[in-house]
Amino acid sequence: MPTIFTHAVAAVALGKVYSDEKRPARFWLLSILCAVLPDADVISFSFGFPRGSMFGHRGITHSLFFALLLALLIVRLAFKKMPAFSKDWWKLLVYFFAVTASHGLLDALTDGGTGAAFFAPFDATRHFFPWRPIEVSPVGLRFFSSRGLEVIKSEFIWVWIPAMLLVASFWLYRRLRAPMK
Numbered sequence: 219m220p221t222i223f224t225h226a227v228a229a230v231a232l233g234k235v236y237s238d239e240k241r242p243a244r245f246w247l248l249s250i251l252c253a254v255l256p257d258a259d260v261i262s263f264s265f266g267f268p269r270g271s272m273f274g275h276r277g278i279t280h281s282l283f284f285a286l287l288l289a290l291l292i293v294r295l296a297f298k299k300m301p302a303f304s305k306d307w308w309k310l311l312v313y314f315f316a317v318t319a320s321h322g323l324l325d326a327l328t329d330g331g332t333g334a335a336f337f338a339p340f341d342a343t344r345h346f347f348p349w350r351p352i353e354v355s356p357v358g359l360r361f362f363s364s365r366g367l368e369v370i371k372s373e374f375i376w377v378w379i380p381a382m383l384l385v386a387s388f389w390l391y392r393r394l395r396a397p398m399k
């Protein structure tokens with residue numbers, strides 16, 4: 219996995235791309251929660267699930283199915299006033315789905331561990347992208363080791379900088395598109 223900081227950065231970047239309206243703290247906290255929650259599956263290590271099983275690390279919680287369920291749950295519980303199936307409801311659903319799915323997608327760009335089970339529970343196959351520039355951060359990584367610095371450096375280059383560029387381009391695009399005053 220990339221470190222949780224990097225998953226959180228991806229979440230905040232997606233939130234900024236989603237809209238540049240001012241959003242309540244709750245919106246940002248839920249975004250970060252969605253992006254880091256899939257790694258709660260490290261608890262599976264203590265249950266002894268075999269490596270690569272549907273319930274192991276990077277298993278079902280890294281799937282698109284999980285992302286959809288979590289998004290539905292969040293929109294239902296945290297945005298109760300939003301009329302179901304309205305345009306804004308769909309936008310929020312897609313947004314929280316994308317934030318949660320970003321976790322597995324980033325994991326699939328790392329150079330180690332097992333791939334992410336994108337299609338669980340229907341198919342337990344683990345997937346990686348053909349191009350995997352991000353150094354994997356082992357569970358329980360000690361950040362101040364030299365290995366930790368390597369991981370942070372690669373996440374900075376391959377996630378933080380692209381995230382900042384993405385946010386900046388959307389910011390610019392919105393400014394240019396806004397009617398002249």
Ligand SMILES: [Zn+2]
Nearest residue numbers: 219256257325
């Ligand atoms: Zn993960």
